[in-house]
Amino acid sequence: MGTLADHIEAYIKKMLRESQTNSVELSRAQLADNFACVPSQINYVLATRFTLERGYIVESRRGGGGYIRVGHVQVDDSYQHAIKLLQSIGPELDERSMEDILASLRDYQVISPREYQVIRGIIQQEVGTVSAGKDILRASLLRSLLFFMIKLEE
Amino acid sequence: MGTLADHIEAYIKKMLRESQTNSVELSRAQLADNFACVPSQINYVLATRFTLERGYIVESRRGGGGYIRVGHVQVDDSYQHAIKLLQSIGPELDERSMEDILASLRDYQVISPREYQVIRGIIQQEVGTVSAGKDILRASLLRSLLFFMIKLEE
DNA sequence: TGAATTAAGGTCAGTAATGGTCAAAGAAAG
DNA sequence: CTTTCTTTGACCATTACTGACCTTAATTCA
Incomplete structure (x- = not known):
């Protein structure tokens, strides 16, 4: 029990x-x-x-x-989709999956085209600076940025 | 307390x-x-x-x-101050330096006490999940979160 | 005048108070 | 029986606080 x-x-x-x-x-x-x-x-x-x-x-x-x-954070219904995707991010995340998640969030208008571009740019930039552990870094960055975004708009 | x-x-x-x-x-x-x-x-x-x-x-x-x-110390423009601090983050960032940067941003009211807390918490949590490369991850995360914040506001 | 006295602040090492990590053992689930 | 989740304990890291002892500057007064 x-x-x-x-x-x-x-x-x-x-x-x-x-x-x-x-x-x-x-x-x-x-x-x-x-x-x-x-x-x-x-x-x-x-x-x-x-x-x-x-x-x-x-x-x-x-x-x-x-x-x-x-x-x-009490998540608003409008963010349910974002949260689902957030939860789907494991300890590692390859580029393809990241693109899928971001595109989905943009298409569902959870994030604006601008936010989509900014997040994508940041992650690309950061991941480019490391030689190893790209997938781990990508997972951490996407998780954090999305959470931070949701948190700020709460 | x-x-x-x-x-x-x-x-x-x-x-x-x-x-x-x-x-x-x-x-x-x-x-x-x-x-x-x-x-x-x-x-x-x-x-x-x-x-x-x-x-x-x-x-x-x-x-x-x-x-x-x-x-x-008086700072001319808090936005510029934030940019300077951002630029000062190298490829690695230890915990102490992160604390200094966040505390400075908070004291110059670039970020609210709440944002200070959230950023600190996110980074702590993410960094806690990796066994190696903590300083690298910390640098990437802080840079990204601050950059994202600033990008959205400008 | 200059030694003694008084009035500050500085250092540092030690102790106490917390929380963190990790690997291994144990328990539960499949 | 194997895998995954839970629990434990030994060892580690960080932050706060105190007190004994040290240094420096101003003032007093023989």
């Missing part, structure tokens, strides 16, 4: 729902303590369930006064 | 904003007294948050009548 990770996930989502601001600040050690598990379990939950593709943004800081902040 | 250092930082920045001249003169001992901490804590705050990279100039004098003066 649900793993530990599921419970931690649910707990964080509940806090998120109850927050006015759609974001919560956690203490990794304390949360781990609440659930009687090792701290790294928290990282596991965050890494597997609170990803960009799912609309979450996780930010943290170490050291004294450190924290983990989790934010959630 | 926030460490002592954060509060001292905020306090100095507030004074800076309220000053006509973009500079303030502090008494280390008195400031430490206000915040009920040791004087060297003030040095810590100055050394970590009011660096030249972030656009601050700190000068001081010891002995009787000693003082600490903090100035925020």
Whole structure:
């Protein structure tokens, strides 16, 4: 009936729902303590369930006064298509797939022709500067740019 | 919420904003007294948050009548400032340099605190998913996100 | 005048407080 | 039985804070 990770996930989502601001600040050690598990379990939950593709943004800081902040974007219906495509981006992305995603977003008018050009140009430029890991970089860039765009227009 | 250092930082920045001249003169001992901490804590705050990279100039004098003066360098055009910072990003970018750039952009109000957070979070998350080439990815991501932001606004 | 005193600020190493990473072991699912 | 997901723990990295000790400048006063 649900793993530990599921419970931690649910707990964080509940806090998120109850927050006015759609974001919560956690203490990794304390949360781990609440659930009687090792701290790294928290990282596991965050890494597997609170990803960009799912609309979450996780930010943290170490050291004294450190924290983990989790934010959630409520995605508008008009962006459902964009989110689907975002989710389809894995750890790597070849050029062809990127073109397909961008063209689709443009055709569905999720992004403007201008945004299409800008994003395409940026990625081409950046990917051209590295010799290895092009597909990984492409995946990261497209994911980030799309998310950032959606986030800004929210 | 926030460490002592954060509060001292905020306090100095507030004074800076309220000053006509973009500079303030502090008494280390008195400031430490206000915040009920040791004087060297003030040095810590100055050394970590009011660096030249972030656009601050700190000068001081010891002995009787000693003082600490903090100035925020005036920037002609924040848009140009952003361009300069963008250009300063090389093929690799370590975490500290990224923090400096983002903090500077935030302090010069090129990006909002919210954008600061989101960009920081996106990069943290993406960089966390790769095992090698973190600095390269960081450089690409920051360059792209800032470039994208600026492109859309102009 | 110049040594002693007073009044600042500076340094640095050590300690405490957090969070991060990674690989291996264990559990669940197919 | 194999694969995938979960959990753990040892080790790592970063940030904050403190206190003992040091340096410099102004003032006092013999």
